[in-house]
Amino acid sequence: MRYLTAGESHGPQLTAIIEGLPAQLTITAEMINKDLKRRQGGHGRGRRMQIETDTVDITSGVRHGKTLGSPVALVVTNDDWKHWTHVMGIEPLEEGLNPEDVKRQITRPRPGHADLVGGMKYGHTDLRNVLERSSARETTVRVAVGAVAKQLLSELGISIVSHVTEIGGIKADTTKSAGLSVAQIRGIIEGDPVYCVDQEASKLMVQAIDEAKENGDSIGGVVEVIVEGMPAGIGSYVHYDRKLDAKLAMAVMSINAFKGVEVGMGFEMARKPGSQVHDEIEWNQEQGYIRTTNRLGGLEGGMSTGMPIVIRGVMKPIPTLYKPLQSVDISTKEPFKASIERSDSCAVPAASVVAEHVVAWEIANAILDKFHSDQMPQLLESINQHRAYTKEF
Template sequence: MSGSSFGTIFRITTWGESHGRGVGVVVDGCPAGLPLQEETIQAFLDRRKPGQSRYTTKRAEADRVEILSGVFEGRTTGTPLSMVVFNTDQRSRDYSEIARCYRPGHADYGFDVKYGFRDYRGGGRSSGRETIGRVAAGAVASQLLKELGITLCAYTRSIGPVTIRSFSQDEIANNSLYMPDPEAAREAEQWLESCMQQKNSSGGLIECVVHGMIPGAGDPVFDKLDANLARAIMSIGAVKGVEIGDGFSAASSTGADNNDAFTLDEQGRITKLSNHAGGILGGISDGSDIILRAAFKPTPSIASPQKTVTCSGDPTEIVIHGRHDPVVVPRAVVVVESMTAVTLADALLCGMGSRLDNVKKVWHHD
């Protein structure tokens, strides 16, 4: 199976299945000397682990990370960084009834057609549990970006029909839905309660803002920064759309309204009066905050009866049992943040050789 790696210099490869021995990631290309502890990575994983509220799956996983290689005395060594999280609470029997039929909204059918088999125990590589490796790698990338003065803030912008109307960064961690608006969070909880009563699920929108981004990252053709961000975010299971800056609303705007005028700040540096572009122009970061949004579909595993067919093509009806999130958005907030961090770290490292004077700074000897 190809396609389990992402990145050019800062390159990550995730591995493992949801009902296998464990899941993990290998990060290659991380510079030596970066301060890194298991606790730093664990803090990211704790944001996506199951069982945090009644709106997440009750699978009881501690998701404790172990660093197997690439760190010595609290700093990265420059060699491949390998991390693992062992599975401890698999219930493969929960999936035995669907072994011979395809779940609506899942990857079952496509996986079976492509490979000639599928791991029906939670979806195998198609499971949301694969994102553990992404989040662990994102913790490393975020630590690298932090050294450069770049920080990321991701949060739930909307769940179902409920959209935030105010913003408090401190509030994000204060509610189980990771919403920066406490009133919207309460309304969203009521919406999810109604979905659960109807044995249904909900979708939502995640927004990620990158502060302190350095201008000049990204390339102008196929490796545009926004193109690579879109690819990274769209590779997350359940994501069905990505916006950068004004996104789709730019289609109904005009050039006079959508263009961001340039000016100088108090220090004489070039900046913009607005940020409709979301921090990226021509595929290259412009120094403004990068703003992106990811649209997540409703959780496909619902307890209501659904029509489907068996692997042999016979019509049937299934009710999906087991432990499933009524909404994937809250646990996916850190996944969006992590994939954004990985993409930016890779873009910055790739851009170091774009100018001769940069190369001389590293390799020039007196």
């Protein structure tokens, strides 16, 4: 499978095309919309999230609720486009119009954003041409793509959830999520303002967000994604670019503002002896091979072990601050104080939803690499045979 996305933050729409989905998979816009809504939630979002509700249109590849095997196109219309038809107009400006009147030209790059370097790269002296695409708005349609992948996984008995484990230095007590299933975690976080399993930490996180907002500042955090029901042997050790953990790391790091990723115990492994890091192996008739612990996060040798996959990513604080940061106007080379009027003070809960979806995509893709992949019934049969085979291996 592969996909491409297109769309600017204030353009008419976001678009994605997914190529390579098996036929006979049930997809509806409704299922995707639920995840789009989760992405728009979470304490700490600015006003835009409150006034817009993203919904998807499926414009090809699906008939009567089932995939055709042909490419699936997804469209998320920007409700706000009507106010931007001039500034973001696609056709050339009419003669006689002064570009500066209509363009809301931006020559002041914001630190921490793609503005300056993106301008250099593509030759944009109006930095709006950069920020319209580098904006996290694009993750909307990546969530839509991932929601399709999740539906595929679901039909194969694989479920996935994300939750927030840290915001602004407040850490959730991970023993509270440790024994829980994906469904249980989902149940808890759906009612939580920061998608956190630990209700006490959640309260402190909300406070921290509010404080950051008052200070004109922003805070980041850590999100965790858990995948349950994995068959063993997805990914491969035989070539470096086929390792599943490497692909997951790529996907998580590619989310806007993410600066780190770790699997299982992650960076803690630098502080523990090997005897406390590796997962012992057992076998019994009922379950086949199991690990008695899951410190490696369900991944050994670049492959799924059959244990839940556990992966975390860190999101930096949003760089759009009320508090001014020093920068330089590119047209005059004069310094200025970058500051803006409104922004999210924390987008970690939303980012957790994005992380869930980019992970879902990689997992689904790796599964299709290994198994019979043209139609869902054959794929399901193929994966179930494999489950039985690995149990008795």
